[in-house]
Amino acid sequence: MLTIEGLSVKRGGVQALREVTLHVDEGEIVSLVGANGAGKSTLLYAIAGSLPISSGRIEYQGQALNGMSPERTARLGIGLTPEGRQIFGTLSVLDNLLLGAYVDYAGHWRDLLGNIKRIANDDSVRERLATVYDLFPILEERQSQDGGNLSGGEQQMLAIGRALMSSPRLLLVDELSMGLAPNLARQLLGLLGRMRDLGLTILLVEQDARAALKVAERGYVLETGRIVAEGTASELLNSDRIQKAYLG
Amino acid sequence: MPDYGFGDYLQFVLSGLSTGSIYALVALGIVIIYSVTGIINLAQGEYTMLGAMFAVTFYKWGLPLPLAFAASVIVVILIGMLIERLTVKPVRSASPVTLIIITVGVSIIIRGVALLIWGATPYSLPEFTPGAPLTLFGAILSRQRLWIMGVTALVLALLYYLLERTLLGKALRACAINQTAASFMGVSPGQMSLLSFALSAALGAVAGIVIAPLTLVSYNMGLMLGLKGFVAAVIGGLVSAPGAVIGGLLLGVIESLSAGLISSGMKDAIAFLALFVVLLWRAEEVTPRLRSLLRRQSEVEG
Numbered sequence: 053m054l055t056i057e058g059l060s061v062k063r064g065g066v067q068a069l070r071e072v073t074l075h076v077d078e079g080e081i082v083s084l085v086g087a088n089g090a091g092k093s094t095l096l097y098a099i100a101g102s103l104p105i106s107s108g109r110i111e112y113q114g115q116a117l118n119g120m121s122p123e124r125t126a127r128l129g130i131g132l133t134p135e136g137r138q139i140f141g142t143l144s145v146l147d148n149l150l151l152g153a154y155v156d157y158a159g160h161w162r163d164l165l166g167n168i169k170r171i172a173n174d175d176s177v178r179e180r181l182a183t184v185y186d187l188f189p190i191l192e193e194r195q196s197q198d199g200g201n202l203s204g205g206e207q208q209m210l211a212i213g214r215a216l217m218s219s220p221r222l223l224l225v226d227e228l229s230m231g232l233a234p235n236l237a238r239q240l241l242g243l244l245g246r247m248r249d250l251g252l253t254i255l256l257v258e259q260d261a262r263a264a265l266k267v268a269e270r271g272y273v274l275e276t277g278r279i280v281a282e283g284t285a286s287e288l289l290n291s292d293r294i295q296k297a298y299l300g
Numbered sequence: 301m302p303d304y305g306f307g308d309y310l311q312f313v314l315s316g317l318s319t320g321s322i323y324a325l326v327a328l329g330i331v332i333i334y335s336v337t338g339i340i341n342l343a344q345g346e347y348t349m350l351g352a353m354f355a356v357t358f359y360k361w362g363l364p365l366p367l368a369f370a371a372s373v374i375v376v377i378l379i380g381m382l383i384e385r386l387t388v389k390p391v392r393s394a395s396p397v398t399l400i401i402i403t404v405g406v407s408i409i410i411r412g413v414a415l416l417i418w419g420a421t422p423y424s425l426p427e428f429t430p431g432a433p434l435t436l437f438g439a440i441l442s443r444q445r446l447w448i449m450g451v452t453a454l455v456l457a458l459l460y461y462l463l464e465r466t467l468l469g470k471a472l473r474a475c476a477i478n479q480t481a482a483s484f485m486g487v488s489p490g491q492m493s494l495l496s497f498a499l500s501a502a503l504g505a506v507a508g509i510v511i512a513p514l515t516l517v518s519y520n521m522g523l524m525l526g527l528k529g530f531v532a533a534v535i536g537g538l539v540s541a542p543g544a545v546i547g548g549l550l551l552g553v554i555e556s557l558s559a560g561l562i563s564s565g566m567k568d569a570i571a572f573l574a575l576f577v578v579l580l581w582r583a584e585e586v587t588p589r590l591r592s593l594l595r596r597q598s599e600v601e602g
Contacts, residue, residue: 100484126486138481140474147470154471155486164468171467218486 053078053253054099054222059108061091061098068094070277071108076222081244081254083285085261085298086274092257093135095274096224099255100132101125112222127155131220135227137211141200145191146172148199148210149184152217153177177217183250184213187243205236212240216247223247225256229263241267261298265289273298304560307438312560313553314436318445320552321452322348325507326529327536327544328459329500335476335539336496339388339399343407345526346414347504349519350376352512353414354505356423365428373505380501384494392490407526414519422516425509448510455506456545459499463541472496476539524568531575537582 054076061069068091076082086092097103099110101122110117117125122132140148150171157163163171171177185192188209194202199210208228215223225244229237237260244254244267258264265271265285273281273294281294288294326344333341354375358368387402394402427444434441463469474482475492483489507525508517515521532551536543554574559567 102480102483121488122480122483123486123488126484132484134481134484138478140477140481142477143470143473150467151470151474151482151485151487154467157467158486158488161468164471165462165466167465168467168470169465214485 053080053113054255055109055111056095056099057109057111059095059098059110060106061094061103062106063094063103068277069098072274072277072279074272074279074282076253076255078253079248079251080270081248081256081268083256083258083261083264083268083271084274085258085264085271085288087298088259089276090274091277092259092274093226094277096132096226096255096257099125099224100130123158126218127158129219129221130224131215131218131222132224133208133211133215133226133228135230137204137207139199139202139207139210139214142198144196145199145202145210146195148214149181149191149195149217150177152214153180155218176219180217180219184216187216187246188213204231205233205240208232208240212243212247221251221253223252223254225254227257227259229258229260238263261294262289305438308560310437311439311441312556314439314441315445316553316556317549318448318552319511319556320532320549321448322507322511322525322548323528323532323551324545324548325452325455325503326525327532327548328541329503330529330533331536331539331541331544332472332503333496333500334533336472337388337399337493338396339403340396340530341500342400342403342526342530343383343410344500344504344529345522345524346407346410347376347380347501347522348508348511348525349414349517349522350379350410351505351508352425352517352521353418353423353508353519355509355512356425356517357418359425365426369509372509373502376501376505377498380497380504381494383501384497388493388497389490392493407522411519411522418519420519422518424516425512427513428510442514444510444513448514451506451510455503459503459541462499468495528571531571531578534575535578535582 056072056074059069059072060067072095084092084095094103098105099117101117101120101124105118112128112130115128140151150168153171157171190206191209191213194206199207202210228240232240241263244256248254256264256268265288268285271283271285271288272279273288281288281291326348329344329347330341333339351372354372355368358371359365363371383406387406388399391399391402428447429443431443434443434446463473471482471487472492472495474485475487475489479489528551529548532547533544535547535550536545551571551574555567555571558570
């Protein structure tokens with residue numbers, strides 16, 4: 053589904069990714085682990101089109117993504133849950149979720165200028181809202197509150213829910229567990245399996261390597277911008293080198 | 301000080317509110333562009349001049365006043381969008397200070413072109429519904445001032461609907477909150493920037509047209525209105541639409557009261573004095589915003 057070949061990316065004048073090659077197959081959960089600053093987030097931003105690529109190739113469902121803007125990759129079905137959640141704090145939870153469905157309405161001026169309630173009542177949007185509320189019931193309770201008033205964990209749920217609202221086929225998840233209590237982080241990571249069962253393919257970036265590899269089929273280890281190890285999740289979890297470096 | 305009665309004070313307040321409506325519309329335009337693009341558009345006042353000038357021109361060509369009004373707003377929207385494409389889009393990643401200076405350049409160019417097209421002689425536009433002024437509890441109010449307040453109220457209602465009740469408005473606000481996150485939702489920041497310029501141009505044009513019958517329309521009328529709008533926007537905190545409206549109305553009333561009670565020659569001085577007071581008083585809110593603007597500037601340079 054996603055193939056990356058020899059990808060190099062510069063960020064802020066620094067070579068953040070060097071010759072990265074990886075692939076994610078349809079229906080997989082793939083974890084990309086590595087220390088802070090290894091280039092994990094850079095990779096996700098480059099796939100989503102938010103960072104320019106120096107060299108290499110990103111292909112998604114047979115289509116080259118090089119040079120594509122984030123709004124176009126979003127329309128192709130790539131969803132991103134950014135690091136730090138980045139929810140729209142002064143908009144309500146429901147508005148945040150409805151904005152997730154914006155990809156379906158971009159360019160449809162009648163819908164864009166019509167009452168937003170009509171969009172909330174569209175069958176396909178209602179169905180997706182139901183899925184999101186099923187995964188995260190607390191969001192339904194808080195739907196009319198401002199996103200900024202949610203707790204960190206709830207904001208993370210909202211960020212995932214917002215990404216799911218665009219019915220992505222490929223979901224890029226950046227540092228899901230960051231800043232969350234370990235229990236809650238594990239619970240959210242556990243939900244990724246349920247999302248995959250809904251037909252999603254997931255590329256997960258995590259500092260917490262053990263937790264990330266436990267929910268994944270395969271994994272890659274990134275060190276200072278290079279892939280240094282790859283394999284099935286259990287291979288990586290059991291390898292001495294990985295255990296020493298990342299799993300303590 | 302002359303001996304004023306209730307009717308006189310009411311009159312100061314009402315005429316202040318109508319002038320303040322104009323400031324509010326200009327301030328809203330500044331706030332919308334600033335929120336979405338981070339640019340303080342110092343050319344905002346020129347949209348009022350263009351609105352008034354095109355309305356006068358179309359009216360002179362024989363178009364009925366309502367049609368001249370609508371046609372002028374459309375033309376100014378197109379000009380606003382053209383300005384965005386020509387002066388903002390090509391330099392999107394430039395520093396905020398560069399962008400502000402570009403808007404100063406744009407306003408000088410617009411004023412220059414307007415002088416070439418329409419000359420220096422002021423024009424006038426008839427009142428929308430000519431007739432004797434209305435009296436309300438001893439206050440005398442011209443019909444046009446009612447038009448100003450009515451049209452402003454209508455525009456505010458439409459803007460409220462757009463920003464609070466439509467997905468497009470939410471996307472615009474999302475873009476103002478976090479452009480990167482919005483782009484991951486499929487919202488195009490470029491399109492939202494264009495939309496913000498279109499909206500601001502429309503607001504400015506409407507303000508210029510409704511005030512035109514009360515003032516003379518000339519190529520340099522936008523300068524002062526733009527500055528007053530900027531003062532109003534800062535009073536309102538620079539990023540808040542309701543704040544901009546309150547700031548505009550407040551500024552209008554302060555000016556009108558100071559013109560009536562002190563001296564009409566003092567009203568501009570008092571408006572800018574209000575800006576200083578607000579900048580000092582709201583330093584905690586406004587200064588960090590200006591600081592982050594400067595920080596972004598140094599990041600761009602560094």
